[in-house]
Amino acid sequence: MGVYLDYNATTPMRFEAVEAMRPYLESHFGNASSGHSRGREAKRALEEAREALASALVVREKASVVFVSGGTEADNLAVKGAAWAARERGRHIVTSVVEHHAVLGACRTLETQGFDVTYLPVDTEGLIDPEGVKQSLRADTTVISLMHANNETGVICPVAEIGQLARERGIIFHTDAVQAFGRLPIDVEALGVDLLTISGHKIYGPKGIGALYVRPGVEVLPQIHGGGQEHGVRAGTENVAAAVGMACATRLTLESMPTENRRLRALRDRLEDGILGRIPGARRNGDRDQRLPNTTNISFRGIQADALMVALDLEGVEVSAGAACAAGSIEISHVLRAMGRRPEIDGGGIRFSLGAGTTEAEIERVLTLLPPLVEQIHGATLQSAGDRVRA
Known part of the structure; x- marks a missing residue:
């Protein structure tokens, strides 16, 4: 079996979640909008799943959770729903340069529709400065969208501090908590958020299901039109089986979170310290303390991240590379570039993200494999450069 260290990309489904879904894929297949008994059974299961997620987010009203x-x-x-709903008050949005492409894409679309977007920088450790957020606000600012934890580096944003600032100004505050959910305690009231994003497949649940918390009184305009499902916010027949699976996975993940976080942090630190201590030129990307317990992102000087990722894959180790090779040149990820990393020196970053299946033996295997692989790729790079010079 290979070594899977890409849990920030996706997670395997828990057996219990699969079993919880099974009845709603087979005998209890009713449409939750139907009025007959099978439909009512589906509706009951959907609302129980909604209530479970509301409880996990410490939400008082389960209707605030939209599947x-x-x-x-x-x-x-x-982002788009809140911006359009508040357009009469203003058309200025604040986000950061290191957001997930879903948020950045939504913001760029809004820019083509007459909205003004401020993209906040981060420091060399990937941290957002709350004072910078404060200084970016204007009289016409209506929405702030900043991720809870970065998917590439694991760096954590000071969400609660920014949430308080947003509430004082009457600004809608959204946070993408996809990576944080199941790895950090989340209480929407304590965080001061109005909108919060979570996803099923990041917490050992099914793909194709997620949820948006919408604080009561906050308006978002639907982006999909059709029936009146999900309290009129999101049209379309509800995916009852996936909602049930997500709720089950959430419960189990949160139950094990304190113990699992301690275990993963110890393994992550062993991996990170081993790499930095054994491989000259290796560099951690992201703040050492303010980050998720399962994530480390490391650059290797002079090494293309995608080349190292492929070499590891051939050895049965699955990781993610924060770089892409285009037309013979390296273009590092937007997150690392925002942190001041240079492609010609840092070559992108390798993200190691640990999870439930990660063992100490797997970490030791990676630490054994990496040094010779890095040396091999570095030697090949120097040979290629020499050949080009002679040519």
């Missing part, structure tokens, strides 16, 4: 197809749809509904 959608995943994190990307939830981000689009939050």
Whole structure:
């Protein structure tokens, strides 16, 4: 079996979640909008799943949880839906340069529709400065969207501090908590958020399901039109089986979170310290302390991240590369570039994200494999450069 260290990309489904879904894929297949007994059974299961997620987010009203197809749809509904709903008050939105592409794409679309967007910078450790957020606000600012934890580096945003600032100004505050949910305690009241995104497949649940928390009194305009499902916010027949699976996975993940976080942090630190101590030129990307317990992102000087990712994959180790090779040149991810990393030196970053299946033996295997692979790729790079010079 291979070594899977890409849990920030997706997670395997828990057996219990699969079993919880099974009846709603087979005998209890009714449409939750139907008035007959099978439809009522589906509706009951859907509302129980909604209530479970509301409880997980410490939400008082379960109706505040809107089921959608995943994190990307939830981000689009939050950013575009809130911006359009508040357009009479203003058309200025604040976000950051390191957001997920779902948020950045939504913001760029809004820019083509007459909205003004401020993209906040981060420091070299990937941290957002709350004072910078404050200084960016204007009289016509209506929406702030900042992710709770970065998907590439794991760096955590000071959401509660920014939430208080937004509430004082009457500004709608959205946070993408897809990576944070199940890894950090989340209380929407304590965070001061109006809109919050979560996803099923990041917490050992099914793909194709996510949810958006919408604070009571906050208006978001639907981005999908049709029936009146999800309290008129998101049209379309509800995916009852996936909602049930997500609720089950959420419960189990949160129950094990304190113990699992301690275990993963120890394994992550062992991996990170081993790499930084054994490989010259290796560099951590992201703040050491303010980050998720399961994530480390490391650059290797002079090494293309995608080349190292492929080499690891051939050895049975699955990771993610924060770089893409285009026309012979390296273009590092927008997150690392925003942190001041240079492609010609840092070569992108390798994200190691640990999860429930990660073992100490797997970490030791990676630490054994990495140094010779890095040396091999570095040697090949130097040979290629020499050949080009001679040519």
